[in-house]
Amino acid sequence: MDSMYVHIPFCNRICTYCDFNKVLIKNQPVDDYISALINELKTYGKETLKTIYVGGGTPTALTVSQLDRLLKFITEHFTVTDEFTFEANPDELTTEKLDVLNNYGVNRISLGVQTFNNDLLKVLGRTHNFDDIFKSVNHLEKIGLTNYSLDLMYNLPGETFEDIDMSLKYVNELKPKHISWYSLIIEPHTVFYNKIKQGKMTIAGGFEEGEKYDKVISGLDALGYPQYEISNFAKAEYESMHNKTYWLNEPYIGAGAGSHGYTGDERYYNIKPVNHYINNMNEHGSVVKEKLLLTQNDKFEEEMFLGLRINKGVSEARFLEKYSVPVDAVYGDVLKRLVEKKLLTRKNGYISLTEAGRMIGNDVFVEFLL
Ligand code: SF4
Incomplete structure (x- = not known):
């Protein structure tokens, strides 16, 4: 990590x-x-x-x-x-x-x-x-x-x-x-x-x-x-x-009550209440409440939701390298539509929100749900 x-x-x-x-x-x-x-x-x-x-x-x-x-x-x-x-x-x-x-x-x-x-x-x-x-x-x-x-x-x-x-x-x-x-x-x-x-x-x-x-x-x-x-x-x-x-949707450790972490394949969520967190650590040596194994589609969606938050946007080369599939093979139609609506741009290998897109970011992100 x-x-x-x-x-x-x-x-x-x-x-x-x-x-x-x-x-x-x-x-x-x-x-x-x-x-x-x-x-x-x-x-x-x-x-x-x-x-x-x-x-x-x-x-x-x-x-x-x-x-x-x-x-x-x-x-x-x-x-x-x-x-x-x-x-x-x-x-x-x-x-x-x-x-x-x-x-x-x-x-x-x-x-x-x-x-x-x-x-x-x-x-x-x-x-x-x-x-x-x-x-x-x-x-x-x-x-x-x-x-x-x-x-x-x-x-x-x-x-x-x-x-x-x-x-x-x-x-x-x-x-x-x-x-x-x-x-x-x-x-x-x-x-x-x-x-x-x-x-x-x-x-x-x-x-x-x-x-x-x-x-x-x-x-x-x-x-x-x-x-x-x-x-x-x-x-x-x-x-x-x-x-x-x-x-950039990279793995990280999440420690402490209510924290969540990401392994690259799975998201995990720790117990929230302080006393339960302490008791579980003391009695069972673990504080993870839930693990969520991500499907390939989950990973695609998260890559887009998270990456589009940054102005630089989602790197098409990185997407291909991470998932062995070009972003157009997954999102070709969506990208075309959002670029036409001037909510996204594609420049120098990056897909990013336009100013108008940033104003309604959540509406744009929803379009990437598979
Ligand atoms: S209650 Fe605590 S965690 Fe919440 S905003 Fe105030 S200082 Fe921050």
């Missing part, structure tokens, strides 16, 4: 929009979880990986000694050659925690900023504020960990176009290497979902959401952050190597 994702399912507060696999950290068996996680990681044997990504939940919700214990094991058991990313909340990235990350070779931080507007941060239920963002970036700069991503969201309830302008202004001030900027998705079982259902909250849809997306893309492009994936933007040489594993 080239890559590994490690999940820390604890947070200090639950955000109003979040449907990730996470629990409030208070009174949770965090040390037992780390023990179970370490035991799960041992099942993979010692490996050299190109990328490791520790996400959550909030990995920085762990204490300094918990972080130390986890990272000590990870770096003794695995060798990471290229990119070692840690997700962090701005108010939790203390100098002590940052020193631990730095000591163990973490070389990239994904900072959960979401917005620079304090009122919107409150609406989102975040624990940090505007000042925390600047403080954490200062800490990062001070220790020379300058490869960080700011993770933002748009189309928030009550958000204006001026809020996006303000975020662009601060992006330009902070000059991160990478930006993820996702549209808010209203997921079931969240506070936002219930509020909208009860008519107590609205978010912009359709045209306004599209205009905001346009503003994000053109604003970042003007600041020197070309878009390279539907929601991701980076300075040259700083595209996320780890996330590219997913988009």
Whole structure:
């Protein structure tokens, strides 16, 4: 395997929009979880990986000694050659925690900023504020960990176009290497979902959401952050190597509660609830809840859905090399139709979404279902 994702399912507060696999950290068996996680990681044997990504939940919700214990094991058991990313909340990235990350070779931080507007941060239920963002970036700069991503969201309830302008202004001030900027998705079982259902909250849809997306893309492009994936933007040489594993449909290890991994032939899904995860690891030495063996058609579909997310698109030569069949033999008619509709282009051996196609990405992806 080239890559590994490690999940820390604890947070200090639950955000109003979040449907990730996470629990409030208070009174949770965090040390037992780390023990179970370490035991799960041992099942993979010692490996050299190109990328490791520790996400959550909030990995920085762990204490300094918990972080130390986890990272000590990870770096003794695995060798990471290229990119070692840690997700962090701005108010939790203390100098002590940052020193631990730095000591163990973490070389990239994904900072959960979401917005620079304090009122919107409150609406989102975040624990940090505007000042925390600047403080954490200062800490990062001070220790020379300058490869960080700011993770933002748009189309928030009550958000204006001026809020996006303000975020662009601060992006330009902070000059991160990478930006993820996702549209808010209203997921079931969240506070936002219930509020909208009860008519107590609205978010912009359709045209306004599209205009905001346009503003994000053109604003970042003007600041020197070309878009390279539907929601991701980076300075040259700083595209996320780890996330590219997913988009290029390459195998990766998924470890931790609710994680999923991919072997190339099979996708596997870990048990989600923290206590079940710990008990299963302790009693059965395994935490995999489900394995899904992929058919050839599943693989074709995933190659297209994932690969079309990146601006460069799907390489026709790589498709042929991976599956021993030309992409036209599987998708000839679909490709012809979507190119005619100007939703796809085929250039220099790559199939990619046009701007219009990117706006309705999910509708385009559906066309590749076999
Ligand atoms: S958005 Fe992040 S910090 Fe907020 S509850 Fe979800 S996982 Fe935790």
